[in-house]
Amino acid sequence: EHSTEHIYNEIAYPLVEGVMEGYNGTIFAYGQTGSGKSFTMQGVADPSSQKGIIPRAFEHIFESVQCAENAKFLLRASYLEIYNEDIRDLLGADTKQKLE
Numbered sequence: 001e002h003s004t005e006h007i008y009n010e011i012a013y014p015l016v017e018g019v020m021e022g023y024n025g026t027i028f029a030y031g032q033t034g035s036g037k038s039f040t041m042q043g044v045a046d047p048s049s050q051k052g053i054i055p056r057a058f059e060h061i062f063e064s065v066q067c068a069e070n071a072k073f074l075l076r077a078s079y080l081e082i083y084n085e086d087i088r089d090l091l092g093a094d095t096k097q098k099l100e
Contacts, residue, residue: 004040005049008056016057020064027053041079054079 012027019025029037043052058077065073079090080099087099 003049004043004052004056007040008053012053012057013060016060016064020061027057 015025015027027041029041031037039052041052041054043055044050061075065075077091081088081090088095088097089099
């Protein structure tokens with residue numbers, strides 16, 4: 001019943017703020033096939049209220065980095081899929097490659 005914008009603002013925004021302070025952050029989407037995990041994480045570009053958590057978090061992080069003064073950042077992200085006991089990084093160069 002909620003937009004991904006609402007979900008991001010309530011759940012992910014505080015987590016990303018913590019990441020910008022130097023803490024590690026993880027968003028774990030778990031559920032049955034077809035329950036909306038991918039849509040919630042990726043969303044759609046139009047309407048903008050339905051952008052997913054990932055694009056919103058990236059925008060938030062890069063805006064914060066641009067505004068920061070006298071700070072260095074190392075950004076590292078992964079988007080892991082666990083399916084049938086196989087793990088893949090969906091942001092990796094070869095998304096079909098299984099990870100250990």
